[in-house]
Amino acid sequence: MDLVIEWGQVHALLGENGAGKTTLMNVVYGLIRGDSGDILFDGSPAVIHQPTDAIRLGIGMVHQHFMLIPPLTVAENVILGHETVGPVGTVDLAKAQREVTALGTRYGLDVDPKARVADLSVGIQQRVEILKTLYRGARLLIMDEPTAVLTPQEAQGLFDILRSLAKEGKAIIFITHKLGEVIDIADRITVMRHGKVVATTTPGESSPADLARLMVGRPVMLQVDKGPARPGKPVMQLERLVIDDDRRHPAVNGVELEIHAGEIVGVAGVEGNGQNELVEALVGLRQPRSGRIVLNGREVTHATARTFISLGVGHIPADRHRMGIVLEHSIADNLVLSTYDRPPFARGIVRQLAAVLSYAKKLIKSFDVRAESPAQLVGSLSGGNQQKVVAARELGRNPKVLIASQPTRGLDVGSIEFIHKQIVQQRDAGLGVLLVSSELDEILSLADRVAVMYRGQIVGVLEGKAAERDRIGLMMAGAA
Amino acid sequence: MLNKRPRAIAAAVLLPVISVVAGFVVAGLAVAISGADPFQSFSALFQGAFINPRALPETLVATTPYIFLGLGIALGFRAGLFNIGAEGQFYIGALFGVFIGYSLHGLPSVLHITLALAAGILGGFLWAAVPGILKARFGAHEVITTIMLNYVAFGLVNFLINNGPMVDKASSAPRTPYIDPAAQLPILAAGTRLHAGLILAILAVPVVWFLLARTTIGFRIRSVGFSPTASRAAGISVAWTLLTTMGISGGLAGLAGADEVLGVSHYMPPSFSVGYGFDAIAVALLARSNPWAMLPAAFLFGALSSGSRFMQFQTQVSADVISIVEATVIMFVAAPALFQWIFRLRRAPAPPIKIASEEGATV
Numbered sequence A: 001m002d003l004v005i006e007w008g009q010v011h012a013l014l015g016e017n018g019a020g021k022t023t024l025m026n027v028v029y030g031l032i033r034g035d036s037g038d039i040l041f042d043g044s045p046a047v048i049h050q051p052t053d054a055i056r057l058g059i060g061m062v063h064q065h066f067m068l069i070p071p072l073t074v075a076e077n078v079i080l081g082h083e084t085v086g087p088v089g090t091v092d093l094a095k096a097q098r099e100v101t102a103l104g105t106r107y108g109l110d111v112d113p114k115a116r117v118a119d120l121s122v123g124i125q126q127r128v129e130i131l132k133t134l135y136r137g138a139r140l141l142i143m144d145e146p147t148a149v150l151t152p153q154e155a156q157g158l159f160d161i162l163r164s165l166a167k168e169g170k171a172i173i174f175i176t177h178k179l180g181e182v183i184d185i186a187d188r189i190t191v192m193r194h195g196k197v198v199a200t201t202t203p204g205e206s207s208p209a210d211l212a213r214l215m216v217g218r219p220v221m222l223q224v225d226k227g228p229a230r231p232g233k234p235v236m237q238l239e240r241l242v243i244d245d246d247r248r249h250p251a252v253n254g255v256e257l258e259i260h261a262g263e264i265v266g267v268a269g270v271e272g273n274g275q276n277e278l279v280e281a282l283v284g285l286r287q288p289r290s291g292r293i294v295l296n297g298r299e300v301t302h303a304t305a306r307t308f309i310s311l312g313v314g315h316i317p318a319d320r321h322r323m324g325i326v327l328e329h330s331i332a333d334n335l336v337l338s339t340y341d342r343p344p345f346a347r348g349i350v351r352q353l354a355a356v357l358s359y360a361k362k363l364i365k366s367f368d369v370r371a372e373s374p375a376q377l378v379g380s381l382s383g384g385n386q387q388k389v390v391a392a393r394e395l396g397r398n399p400k401v402l403i404a405s406q407p408t409r410g411l412d413v414g415s416i417e418f419i420h421k422q423i424v425q426q427r428d429a430g431l432g433v434l435l436v437s438s439e440l441d442e443i444l445s446l447a448d449r450v451a452v453m454y455r456g457q458i459v460g461v462l463e464g465k466a467a468e469r470d471r472i473g474l475m476m477a478g479a480a
Numbered sequence B: 001m002l003n004k005r006p007r008a009i010a011a012a013v014l015l016p017v018i019s020v021v022a023g024f025v026v027a028g029l030a031v032a033i034s035g036a037d038p039f040q041s042f043s044a045l046f047q048g049a050f051i052n053p054r055a056l057p058e059t060l061v062a063t064t065p066y067i068f069l070g071l072g073i074a075l076g077f078r079a080g081l082f083n084i085g086a087e088g089q090f091y092i093g094a095l096f097g098v099f100i101g102y103s104l105h106g107l108p109s110v111l112h113i114t115l116a117l118a119a120g121i122l123g124g125f126l127w128a129a130v131p132g133i134l135k136a137r138f139g140a141h142e143v144i145t146t147i148m149l150n151y152v153a154f155g156l157v158n159f160l161i162n163n164g165p166m167v168d169k170a171s172s173a174p175r176t177p178y179i180d181p182a183a184q185l186p187i188l189a190a191g192t193r194l195h196a197g198l199i200l201a202i203l204a205v206p207v208v209w210f211l212l213a214r215t216t217i218g219f220r221i222r223s224v225g226f227s228p229t230a231s232r233a234a235g236i237s238v239a240w241t242l243l244t245t246m247g248i249s250g251g252l253a254g255l256a257g258a259d260e261v262l263g264v265s266h267y268m269p270p271s272f273s274v275g276y277g278f279d280a281i282a283v284a285l286l287a288r289s290n291p292w293a294m295l296p297a298a299f300l301f302g303a304l305s306s307g308s309r310f311m312q313f314q315t316q317v318s319a320d321v322i323s324i325v326e327a328t329v330i331m332f333v334a335a336p337a338l339f340q341w342i343f344r345l346r347r348a349p350a351p352p353i354k355i356a357s358e359e360g361a362t363v
Helices: A021-028 A051-057 A074-079 A093-107 A122-135 A152-167 A179-185 A208-216 A275-282 A305-310 A320-324 A331-335 A353-366 A383-396 A413-428 A440-446 A466-476 B006-033 B038-051 B055-078 B086-103 B109-138 B142-161 B197-214 B216-226 B228-233 B238-265 B276-286 B294-315 B321-334 B336-343
Strands: A010-014 A059-062 A140-144 A171-176 A188-193 A196-201 A234-244 A250-260 A264-268 A290-295 A313-316 A401-405 A432-436 A449-454 A457-463
Touching (some): A010 A021, A010 A152, A010 A179, A010 A208, A021 A140, A021 A171, A051 A059, A059 A122, A074 A093, A074 A122, A093 A122, A093 A152, A122 A152, A152 A171, A171 A179, A179 A208, A188 A208, A196 A208, A208 A466, A234 A275, A234 A432, A250 A275, A250 A432, A250 A457, A264 A413, A275 A401, A275 A432, A305 A313, A313 A383, A320 A383, A320 B228, A331 A353, A331 A383, A353 A383, A383 A413, A401 A413, A413 A432, A432 A440, A449 A466, B006 B276, B006 B321, B038 B055, B038 B294, B055 B086, B055 B197, B055 B216, B055 B276, B055 B294, B086 B142, B086 B276, B109 B238, B197 B238, B197 B294, B216 B228, B228 B238, B238 B276, B276 B294, B276 B321, B294 B321
Parallel strands (some): A059 A140, A140 A171, A264 A432, A264 A449, A313 A401, A401 A432
Antiparallel strands (some): A188 A196, A234 A290, A449 A457
């Protein structure tokens, strides 16, 4: 892939999670070695084996998770590793403070150099990170998802700073998957998908809808055999749901949605628009702030995950390794992870391993898990087979509703097809499905209705037809 | 747990064995540097542990608490909990056990012993439940809270027994009254201190194995130990699991304490244990948290503990040398990477012992 960054510009690197943006920038910063190809800096080939090489060239990186030492002051953090040492080995802190103040004034980065980093807000801490790179003489700044941790107001403040830095002639690479920001801040935009550059453009040339299509579009449309849905009565109703993220900012803001038996409702949207929080609330892993979740006529808004499971909610989580399976358990044990203590798998507190084993054998066969035996550790399976184990567990207990989040991410085509087919089959048998995916094609090929999520709200519900792709793209970008 | 290939079993046995050998090599070097003959010292150690009259029964007497305590600590490991408080739970268990032992009279022996041991379990359970609740409810790290509660336990015992309400006023030494003879555990071999507690300890092994491998509680413990996030998503209450695990772990430590009172000392002095609760961490590590492996591991530590006294008497080499063996063993078992690096062996597929923390650091 090729990428050209010019001085005095904010260059946005846009793409879905896993598109390769961060990996690419880690190569530029010397954290990872590239396999082949060259980096030219200021017209001459640059040898960057480790971050110190990058820093010497004048490349600075602000990571998504800050690299600051909270108990130290701003000035101490900024000069760390580049201290001016006095005659008896003491650090000249007064000089450091003067320099930090001077830098701050020059670029509009007002920070008290004597403040303890631990006492600062996230937005101000980010300024300290930027100061740190400037202090080390950075001329090219790489910002990795800088707004992910900021409030909208803080993000506006950051944009002002970045503009003034660009005006000073610095180059800025801005990694993001948020379309709105790109339009706001970027001079040039490079869109990446599956490790490749798919387009380089400018905000003037491309609309948000174009960008959304470039980001999520896939050249080959997966075909799923499915007949029309025959929706029954509603199985899950969401009423004015407000759900906070980990920082207690509302990530989902007043979502209304009904999932009927026998239909697949797709939730389309660029990642980070509240889908994760929504999914967690719908399986009992996150407490909504307000609103109601009604399951088959029963309110379950604040119920535990266990209650959701026992009332027939299946969950295919986006993060398979963290949430979906226990890598160190056998396939059989993973298949009963949520039903291990119920008959026939347990009598009292005694597990009935023979029942577990025969159930596992049945599921392994019907879900086509390629394994030597049910006793094999799940960790030794391929990703596709691990995901089949998750799907088998969740669908195997005949749920009424399935909440599936990125169910086919990172899987091979064969496994994707298999899991899609299973979901459609269960739909035809009366299952209500909420399918959250950042792959628009997955949504379009599976969903009977598509709800588009943008900034924590459902901005529209459409019939899931391929013809509506452009409209959905526009809505994902918040432009319709 | 089933269907392990012979090769895997061999590898799982090899690591502890080589660890122990390495422990003796390092301790032998220390002995040699101090000017004594390591071979002579270790032969005295062996003699004191197995050969001398009453050596083997004494070794088995010391093995008994190691089995209970090792099982309790291993249970914690399996849930990702590091219970450093076994020593304190041992003290409180002994305290509860001795109280029932000396304050009741005229009961049938079986009933009295059962009550006293049950009291010991209760004491250890309650003492461990405190860090369990702190962890489950507030996320307080159990390593810190259990260590601190050890000192509270020592202080409490000291207060109660040293001129406190539990002191034997008829005695000049600070200690509790003797327990009722009916509460004493029967002696297994005349002329030795070997008591029926050993049988209870050996019986505890299959019980704990069954709990871990065959019950829903054990499944929960192992699931949470492997992946708290996936367990939570599957509807398992992580907090409740940690709390119950901590309680059962403490109950086993408390049982060890009561058993020691009923079987060996028959009363309780203020400084009661010789650090069984700390040594047992090494026992659990050496057994790699496998209940069956607790038997040989505890036996080894029992032998070291009883043999070292004779070694010190015979060769003037301090019994503390044994701590070097123990420490080296822990180092090797806790750092399989170091071990592999030195011996270039294939790793035995034993479950890793997780020390619970936000980052999920693995030891």
